[in-house]
Amino acid sequence: MQKRWSVREMPDQGNVEKLASELNIDPVLSALLLQRGIADFEEARFFFRPDIRHLHDPFLMADMEKAINRIEKAIDKGEKIMIYGDYDVDGTTAVSIVYSFFKKFTDNIEYYIPNRYTEGYGISTQGIDYAAANGFDLIVALDCGIKSVDKIAHANSLGVDFIICDHHLPGDQLPEAVAVLDPKRSDCDYPYKELSGCGIGFKLIQAYAEKNGIPFEEISCYLDLVAISIACDIVHITGENRTLAHYGLQQLNTNPCTGVKVLMEVAGKKERVNISDVVFLLGPRINAAGRIDDAKHAVELLIATSMEAAREKGALINIQNTERKGHDLSITDEALSIIKQxxxxxxxxxxxxxxxxxxxxxxxxxxxxxxxxxxxxxxxxxxxxxxxxxxxxxxxxxxxxxxxxxxxxxxxxxxxxxxxxxxxxxxxxxxxxxxxxxxxxxxxxxxxxxIQEIRIDAEITLDQIDSKFFRVLSQYGPFGPENMTPVFLSRGVNLHNQPSLVGMDHLKMCVMQQGSAIFDCIAFGQALWLPELKRGLPFDICYTIEENVWRDRRSIQLNIKGIRLSDQL
Structure with missing residues (x-):
């Protein structure tokens, strides 16, 4: 497929040099900071050193006090509480943390995940009717509900209260719930608007903890699930989300909850987990439960407290993920055939x-x-x-x-x-x-x-890439929307060896420029370039820089996103 390369305009050179000098980093790296709106030493320190103290006061969110008061009333009076959430990764992680947290304070609590096939997305009439028939007084809805005006009216007619925790854009009218937590409300002054649904759920338990004198350490254990939701729901990894993702990844790599630990086992992940691993290894398995059978299996895994129970659910979810892959590939082939004919x-x-x-x-x-x-x-x-x-x-x-x-x-x-x-x-x-x-x-x-675009952040020569350059660059993560992994362009590189085909469509090669080190490269989906590259002519590459680990050996690797001959515009 044809792709167009576009190189971002570089910031003012004087500002680039000034920031590079203040931080003692390569000017290219300071230019990347300026592109991200980071202009001085203090802003860079805030960016490079996420701190839990950077999290905003949850009570800045409209209706938060109403939500906490209603939950406290329900717990004090022994009312039945239902934790309701969507069947995707964001919804199931949200339900898992809010249910697990409030289960410590009441036994009159259950969770409910709508069935993808019989109820569909969001709050369902069936779920509300189930709550009313079984004596639930309060439903806390996560990752859904902001547009469910009619459904909430139905719940009100049955005497069931609602607290909505959503991050989607509201419609013209808000539902008449006890509390509607959504930073995207036009009347909400919460400083950060891009939280995931699970992130809103975390702010809810943070508010309850603060009001009731519960140390933050007793809720930080849930940040692994918050990080999973941020990665898989493709929300911005900026501001508060970046802080939550940073600490969530720390939790994932040091002391994940039992269910996530098992999830990493069945996914075969032994090295450190990054955002990409979460998106491609953990997220699809959590999603598979709701795609193939029932998303409640995912919640049961994520709230499990024993390894035995978690391994049982983890094995089931892994089987469901394999089944999902089979459906995915066969239907894709059928769809491609329809189009081609x-x-x-x-x-x-x-x-x-x-x-x-x-x-x-x-x-x-x-x-x-x-x-x-x-x-x-x-x-x-x-x-x-x-x-x-x-x-x-x-x-x-x-x-x-x-x-x-x-x-x-x-x-x-x-x-x-x-x-x-x-x-x-x-x-x-x-x-x-x-x-x-x-x-x-x-x-x-x-x-x-x-025409698919490759957005290039900066043009560099390969001799600029060394261990310090990569070490500083790594601190720009966690990467994701609005803070994507930087893409670099290098012109006129040469092969150090003949490229080799990996699988059906990928290339491995080594490249260099005059005066540079030799860099291992992987080029996914670029096998069509093999005949041209074998001619030995100089070529241009755009790429990300990553660490490759092979048999305990760590090295810098270029992940090539695009190739063109050096005389091509």
Missing amino acids: DEVLINRKSTVVFNETWHKGVIGIVASRLTEKYYRPTVVLTRSNGHVAGSARSVLGFDLYEALSGCSDLLTQYGGHKYAAGLTMPPENVPAFMDRFEEVVNATITPEML
Whole structure:
């Protein structure tokens, strides 16, 4: 696939040199700080040294005091409390920490995860009716509920109170709950707006702990789950999230909860865990429970206190993850076949594919894979409970939610973010939706958006990369949205040896420039360049810098994101 390279504009050279001198670091590294809005020594110290004291006062969040008062009342009076959360990683981690924490203060507490297939996303009427029928007085909803105006009204009519802890953008009207915790409320002055759903749950228990004189050390044990939610829900890793992720990763690597310890075992992870490991090894396994069977299995794993119980659930979830992979690969192959055999679909600026037998639990993954392949807004549809359910993914810069809004008259329900969304519609609307979605995308997407972009942070020469450079660069993590791993460009590099093919589509090689050390490289998905590289001509690379560990040997490795011949523009 064609990709365009774009190099970020470098900050003012005087500011770059000044900050480099203050911090005693390479000017390229100080330029990266300035690109992140870090302009002086104090701001850099704050960035490089996350401190638990950087966390904001939870009572700055609108309705927090109301929420804590209602929970205290429920505990004091022995009322039944339900901890309710979504079936994805963010929801299950949120339920796990809030349930585990308040279980210490009351036995009248249960958790509830809606079934993906029978109840769907968010707060369900079935869940509310279950709570009312079983004598629950209070529901604490996590990672959902901000737009559930009608559902909360239904709960109120049954005498069931709600506290909503959500991080999604509110609609025009807030639900009439006892408390609505969401930093994105227009009337909420909380300083940081990008917490995960689990992060909101953590602020809730932080507030309860502060009000009741409970030491922070008694809640810091939950930060491993908060870090998992931050990584897997793709929220910004800036500000408070960066502090939570930093300490959460420390917890993951020193003293994770029993369930996470088992999760790392079954994932085969023995080295230190980073954000990427969480996203690609831990997150898919937690998600697999809800995709294949019931997300309650994930919660049971994450709240387990004995290794025996955790290993039993961990083994089950690992099997479910294997099953999920099988569905994922087979459905992706079927979807690619549909597109390849249809000239109209091939030439569209969007992808919409439908098969009523596809497994609903993996269509989001399939949508992501199709987006990677064709790089255009994508919707994958299947049949579910008499309706057609879909999962949608977008490309950089294109607002998927707005595009779905342009099809709203054809949809029963839709929701999500700029780059990922879910939707349902009557089966008879599928053909009209395919055409309408294409019309909306065609009218609003720009040609540049349909060419995948590699954003390059800085151009450097290979001789600038040494152990100090890498050590300082590593402290820019944890990496994630709004603090992505820096991508570098080096021009006119040469092969030190002949590149070798790894698997079907990857390359391993060693490169150098005049005066530089020799660097091992891995280039995923770049096998098409093998014939050109064998010609021995100089070429340009864009890459990230990482540590490779092989048999206890640690070395700096370049992870190549793009290759082009040096005479190409």
